[in-house]
Amino acid sequence: MAYAKSARGGAYPRKSFGFNRALLPHPSDYFMSQGLILTGGGEWKSATCPFHNDTRPSLRVRLDTGAFCCMVCGAKGGDVLAFHMQRHGLRFIDAARALGVWGKSQ
Ligand SMILES: [Zn+2]
Numbered sequence: 001m002a003y004a005k006s007a008r009g010g011a012y013p014r015k016s017f018g019f020n021r022a023l024l025p026h027p028s029d030y031f032m033s034q035g036l037i038l039t040g041g042g043e044w045k046s047a048t049c050p051f052h053n054d055t056r057p058s059l060r061v062r063l064d065t066g067a068f069c070c071m072v073c074g075a076k077g078g079d080v081l082a083f084h085m086q087r088h089g090l091r092f093i094d095a096a097r098a099l100g101v102w103g104k105s106q
Contacts, residue, residue: 023101027066030080030099034087036061050087051075 024030031038031047038045039057049059052073059075061068066080077083085095096102 018103019096020101024066024080024099026063027061027080028063030066030083031061031063034083038063049073049075 036047046057058072069076
């Protein structure tokens with residue numbers, strides 16, 4: 001529950017400094033690397049939620065944007081960076097570094 005408050009999709013600073021969004025991993029690659037098993041058709045895929053003790057797929061993710069939203073615990077965000085921050089308790093800059101998208105601006 002506490003995760004969801006700080007990271008809302010699109011809440012990142014407009015000036016991105018060394019942040020290069022184009023280097024973010026593709027959502028399908030990223031979510032698989034995080035151990036999510038994605039099921040279902042359509043824009044939103046389902047997966048077991050890593051933000052609470054989930055027993056059936058409650059998390060919905062989009063593979064085009066990386067947006068995610070859990071129907072049960074309320075975890076949500078707009079991209080894989082938001083997911084990484086919440087999953088691992090990282091600040092924006094640390095999550096960006098962990099994903100290799102910091103310090104390589106065009
Ligand atoms: Zn959840």
